[in-house]
Amino acid sequence: MKKIAVFTSGGDAPGMNACVRAVVRTALYHNIEVVGIRRGYRGMIDGDFVPMTSYSVSNIIGQGGTILKSARCDEFRDIKWRKVAYDNCVKEGIEGLVAIGGNGTFTGAELLMENFGIPTIGCPGTIDNDLYGTDYTIGFDTAVNTALDAIDKIRDTAASHDRVFFVEVMGRDAGFIAMQCGIGGGAEKILVPENPDSIDDVIGTLKSGGEKEKPSHIVVVAEGEEIGNAHFIAQKAKEALPNLDIRVSNLGHIQRGGSPSAIDRIIASRMGIAAVEGLLKGKNNVMSGIIDDKVVYTSFNDAINKKKALDVDLIKMVKILNS
Amino acid sequence: MKKIAVFTSGGDAPGMNACVRAVVRTALYHNIEVVGIRRGYRGMIDGDFVPMTSYSVSNIIGQGGTILKSARCDEFRDIKWRKVAYDNCVKEGIEGLVAIGGNGTFTGAELLMENFGIPTIGCPGTIDNDLYGTDYTIGFDTAVNTALDAIDKIRDTAASHDRVFFVEVMGRDAGFIAMQCGIGGGAEKILVPENPDSIDDVIGTLKSGGEKEKPSHIVVVAEGEEIGNAHFIAQKAKEALPNLDIRVSNLGHIQRGGSPSAIDRIIASRMGIAAVEGLLKGKNNVMSGIIDDKVVYTSFNDAINKKKALDVDLIKMVKILNS
């Protein structure tokens, strides 16, 4: 293998740059040329390639976002456009790809491989942590700490005013962020899609808290939460408990940005190295992940389709920790 | 004067605890007894007084929120309940009050003084910075830096995806927070109530930015902005510029919390000292503020009713800085 390309795709996540850096430097270490593709599959179709040197990735390990940019690319679902993308790669002399992103990214890579046989290894870059085949995805730990910092701030004002706050955090269909920042933030209740709570449970918790003279509460709600989003649940709670001062805060996009945490920089670096070294060993169509602190490769098929389980036993902790 | 009381009222602000600490310690320094009133006027009516010692305020200088708590108290508008509050103060032996809060807080204090003659000095504690008689209010600098940090994070994701973000910040009827964190965050446009912008201006800026190949933008919107809140303006912009990827982020209550910045701790300490020493010198019905780095006292009447001007010339800066 003489030349590879690296790109980021899907929602940006802190640590993607650390991963790009690792891919570039590992390629150079093995005397492989490396180009960056800007805006993911969009740039692959447009032929938006940039040569990468050691200097291109200098001092980006601590930067949020992705210097290679990311974009939606609906055309990529059409084999006609995948052909264009593939032809661009061939013209550029690219013999392997490293794709940093989530589910959608890997689906695209799998199709490209299936149609045209270009070897690809993925690195799990998403704040949601919802990928099978790795304990942590790149960006998850940073997003959790950002959300936790926000919850700490909201706790200040909740405690000062004896208020109840429903805090909505990201996570699409997965409660990983909610669970971590909820436990870390000392939330009185955590609502995640994996664990159906009835509105009555929530109201019960708030009610018994009020009776214990603990009138300030934080309820963390994952955006994908089954019984409705934070505003909806808060509305129901207000109706049932009109004496409580109930507020809602949707943390929103701040959870995607910021300088990556130590863990995110380290796993991004390890996964990036593993991706390039995997390509060199002939691996293909797999995601490099870390399980029990060891690098493992999981087929794109499994990474996309298998469900990573949230340890719902952690929810029991919440009850104990609020005794 | 042998005994005074201190309380916080209105929306909590970072640095209120630093101010409480300064009030308590300054009183003790002058051999004056000091009690805290919990939950502001609410606690004054309920007789919820707690004796304060040097130890009560130990290690609170860096804590967000207010250890004395705050609450709404609509009854206080009724002289009947103000009489109850006053009687409680008399019973407790309180000869002077330090009120930490904003407009509403000082209005209450003024009425109490008018009705019953209890000397009160205020300290401006509000993140909004909308009080006449001080360059900075306690909490403003921290809120600005919190909002700035959020904008930096949002910039990461905006730049990665070539997006436009409308970021709504706090400020009620004042654009101080928006202006500071907008300039600090390198915003392409800042919308404040003091400076009427038409929707067309906003759209024009976004359009010309797109033409300059600068497709990512941050527009900071103060919550009191005349032409509508961030969601409304964003909707209009989407209609006019359907090709842009436009998002909204409402920073919300995180702006109230967090450990106070150096400036907030220092001005809170200075104002707290000045409040107690003002009471000792026979001052009354005034707010202690800092103008041009010097402590000044402003009558409650002026602090409440005069309008602190936002330097709208700063808005010109935004245009220059985006050249």
Added chain:
Amino acid sequence: MKKIAVFTSGGDAPGMNACVRAVVRTALYHNIEVVGIRRGYRGMIDGDFVPMTSYSVSNIIGQGGTILKSARCDEFRDIKWRKVAYDNCVKEGIEGLVAIGGNGTFTGAELLMENFGIPTIGCPGTIDNDLYGTDYTIGFDTAVNTALDAIDKIRDTAASHDRVFFVEVMGRDAGFIAMQCGIGGGAEKILVPENPDSIDDVIGTLKSGGEKEKPSHIVVVAEGEEIGNAHFIAQKAKEALPNLDIRVSNLGHIQRGGSPSAIDRIIASRMGIAAVEGLLKGKNNVMSGIIDDKVVYTSFNDAINKKKALDVDLIKMVKILNS
């Protein structure tokens, strides 16, 4: 078991308070009374016990340091004083202990058990991560991120002035902190006690960096590094490479403080729960740790005497990542 005690001992670590909170609330959840012992073994000898309620540990999950305080206690090596400590526990009705700390803490607990048979479970609280029987110790992730933040700041000034910085981090005889924050900070070289580097290696790296027109460097040095501390190594490097602008920064005690990270709060909570539930199940003389995300108990003997290996393969990463 009707009553237990919890204490912190040895160097303080962020997350100790989260662990104290978990111990207290878990005990209450199981209807067990719980007291705190102030200043570790010192307080056990002095009989410095404080009853703990749910409210005692309210809002401490995010606080650095330890509300129970910590202290050296050389007398505890003498069985005479251990007898005094034990008698105090008996008098207080304490039937089990939870000890939060490191090596020295567990050695004390083991002796106490051996002499007088009081059941004890430990929670690994030390920033150094040098305890066998757990992947992470409480405080480690926070300390790493604090050091990383400092290195990021130093990188700003190093890059602006083309300087070389030797940054000394904590870790006693272990390179865990150095390795994590070195990789995360993009250090050009990491010196840890587990991996003997000669001065010549360091000088060689700096020299080749200079030739690559990469004149700014960060070298992270663990305080226990064999070939000498940061000042000594920097001195040698200055002598060999007089043209480089070489500086030293010893990060010092800031690494111990600060609000704990999400991970530290979560593992502290899990380990605290596991400690109390372990006591209830009759476990004794063990440390509760987390390996591969599962709670495990390790005998004090192993925790103290077995050596936790640093993955020195990570050092190879440093070479690759600086290609």
Added chain:
Amino acid sequence: MKKIAVFTSGGDAPGMNACVRAVVRTALYHNIEVVGIRRGYRGMIDGDFVPMTSYSVSNIIGQGGTILKSARCDEFRDIKWRKVAYDNCVKEGIEGLVAIGGNGTFTGAELLMENFGIPTIGCPGTIDNDLYGTDYTIGFDTAVNTALDAIDKIRDTAASHDRVFFVEVMGRDAGFIAMQCGIGGGAEKILVPENPDSIDDVIGTLKSGGEKEKPSHIVVVAEGEEIGNAHFIAQKAKEALPNLDIRVSNLGHIQRGGSPSAIDRIIASRMGIAAVEGLLKGKNNVMSGIIDDKVVYTSFNDAINKKKALDVDLIKMVKILNS
């Protein structure tokens, strides 16, 4: 004026990049060409000029350090080399200079003007805040908050172990940083060069603190403090008070780096705009500063030679706030 140059010189300070950005964009706004000179006077002698566009300064407002780099340049004291520098400027077509830095930077600029008549305006960029003609220098507020954050962390460990910490902060011959972060950090004592304290005073404070059962203390020491540096003073205190557990922490270079605070970004932007607009108005040999929130120009001569007074009355606050 058709073309100007901007450079940074002396110790780097957070906000220098925000100032460079403002200078570049203001020049472009007025249709003036602008180049950057790398490494200050060093680059002026070497002819190391880089053309600056709006894009060159994109997304640097929040970056620590200086993208234009800085360096010592002893040759510049020699008129022979200043002639070389000047000739390079003339060759490049540079008609005016904006110099961002401190005392030494302005001394160089003054000489260059005196010898060859090239108009220069300075922007005060130094964390030390020791320049006459401005309330705040660029970088000061960030450095203070960085030091304050470190002191907060050290307080955690000091309080947990009942320790006394001597914390040395930067400031060369000025106590501005020490004073601000000392008051903000609730220090029990602040030692600054402007206010001679005898060792006995320090020891007296520590002693009386110990008697008040307040055994943990923070003493902030400015690096230029007259009675000796932190290590020296701590040694004396240890000898006098052997029962106290006394430690030293030198915060060092972390104080120079990091993302600038809101204030630093705003004043850097305002001063940068004022520098370019000053040049356009024919101003010369002056520093743009901000006093009482208004832009003012002060001659280099005054900025360098007049002494900015530290408000030593603030020291009285320390005594009151520790009552």
